[in-house]
Amino acid sequence: MHTTRDDFLQSGWETVIARSNTKECNYYMSHLWQKSREAKDANDPKTEELFRLLGDICSLHLKLDSREKPFGPMMTSQQGRTAIPEDFADDQIRFLNDIVRDVTDADLRARIADLLWVLRRDYKIGKLAVTAYLESAVALEDPAHWVATYDRIARALQLAIMMGRNAESYPLVVRHIEDVLTRCNGEDPLFLSARMMSLLQDCRTGDAGIYVGLSEKLALKGERECDWDRARTYWETKAQWHFIAKEEVELRAAKVRAAETYVQQSEAHLSGNPPSYSLASTFLQKAIEAFRRVGESENRIQQLHSKLLEYQKKSVSELRQFSYDIDITDTVAKAIESVKGKSVLDAMLALAMIVRPLSFENLRSQAEENRQKYVLQNLITKLYVNAFGRIIARHPIDDEEALRADMCSLATQFQSIHVQAIIEPARRQVVSDHNVSVSDFAVMLSDHRLIPAGREMIVARGLHAGLNGDFVVSTHLLVPQLEESVRYLLAQTGVIASSLDDVGVQEEIDLNRTLCSSKFASPLAEILGTDIVFEMRTLLVERFGANLRNDMAHGLVNHDNFYSPSALYLWWFALHLYSFPVLARLKAEHEQSANESSLKGN
Secondary structure (H helix, E strand, O other): OOOOHHHHHOOOHHHHHOOOOOOOHHHHHHHHHHHHHHHHHOOOHHHHHHHHHHHHHHHEEEOOOOOOOOEEEOOEOOOOOEOOHHHOOHHHHHHHHHHHHHOOOHHHHHHHHHHHHHHHOOHHHHHHHHHHHHHHHHHHOOOOOOHHHHHHHHHHHHHHHHHOOOOOHHHHHHHHHHHHHHHHOOOOOOOHHHHHHHHHHHOOOOOHHHHHHHHHHHHHHHHHOOOHHHHHHHHHHHHHHHHHOOOHHHHHHHHHHHHHHHHHHHHHOOOOOOOOHHHHHHHHHHHHHHHHHHOOOHHHHHHHHHHHHHHHHHHHHHOOOOOOOOOHHHHHHHHHHHHOOOOHHHHHHHHHOOOOOOOHHHHHHHHHHHHHHOHHHHOOOOEEEOOOOOEEEEOOOOHHHHHHHHHHHHHHHHHHHHHHHHHHHHHHHHHHHOOOOHHHHHHHOOOOOOOOOOOHHHHHHHHHHHHOOOHHHHHHHHHHHHHHHHHHHHHHOOOOOEEEOOOOOEEEOOHHHHOOOHHHHHHHHHHHOHHHHHHHHHHHOOOOOOOHHHHHHOOOOOOHHHHOHHHHHHHHHHHHHHHHHHHHHHHHHHHHHHHHHHHHHO
């Protein structure tokens, strides 16, 4: 790199980033790259190089999911590549080390110092990054728009912990968090205080006696303002403080209050004009699940279940079909347009429902039609082979079994078409437009009817990995969780998905039986529908289908096959199954809130 520290000091970089109204690196990026392009046009290679480097640094996206690798790409740079920390050359790193202390803008100084820490693990640079992040957090602090402040404080805490809790940076960050909570004093309108307290709770620090009262103050404020999500968050925060303080009675009471917010949220949807029994049912289901996790709540659960049955009957008339009219002969363009340029909520909802799960009846009709059309094919014995070319099945002789095998084969073909023509182009567009984190999925999956307590983060990581194209990880995480979700759902209906042998040993029933035996598949179909159950069967356990569960369990899937259409479709299917009801509900709430705000404005 030919640019020097003096070149930087004389470059006028402060004037360039001053064009941004928001003092964050991702807003500086476009201005810095524009300056680089102007320098190129003016045949000024040093200035071009300098501002291109600064723009690339600002294009890195801060990710809190991994404290060791906190930066991911935000977008493609002006050179047509995506910047990642490993892209920066040694001479560029030396240059950044020379200038970092001269950077007067706190957010840019924090970004450069953190990048140097990631690449070099220099203790002094780490300290500089911590203080710069805290300075930037103060500059950006806004309780109504709290995410930017939280991200910087959370990253400062990660750095401080890596440098050691006995070092000076750690107590500095803890004091800063406590100062934010003191300034907010339980009056912030959203979740800044909750996130600050969660940072303290994760570190097992902070005065639980003080923050129990603060959490309750904020929870009650949320209830008064009918903001049930906020109220629930703060009751859960209060419960965590009681857990840390080992106050079991108070812990349970706070969890009960959190569960009751779902009931209140359900009732709120009945006060609309017209009332929404489908949304009311959704929140009652979440309430029942929350009370199950509290424990010793059988009477309350029974009351809510009776009410749920009543609401579900009334909700039938409200049902409507969500779908996108995408002609797969005109695939990629329509698939991309269906998610492009939308908010993250609308884009994820569109992706989760971009195709409909395959229809059992349509597959059966198509298979029957094919058998009548192509008579000669039925006279030839079909062999099914795995990835190693080994014969794993022969086409059944029995007519009904043969028809089912044909349906599975058709399902696999249609799934492949959907992936290549619709799902994959749309997924890539969503990733290009938005940075969806693991925590975003985790929040969405809390108190989910299909997910046992303690499994939410596993499912969230699986969905997040698949969204970002890591189907090795998504398949390994999601397949076992889908299996457990089936058992969990059966247990809720009173069907025991385990066996007990003569000597008292219990064994969990696996998917090969729960999806194929009528004893389990019939009650599952009543809940999920025949289409969903059959699609799970073709994807996971059918030799004539993808058989992903069994092939993966026995180590028969090589690396490349985890990127097959079947593995991609499995990820989308899990996204649809776990996320679609929640995303649809959030969208409906968002639209209702917008309508109410519009009415108030008028």
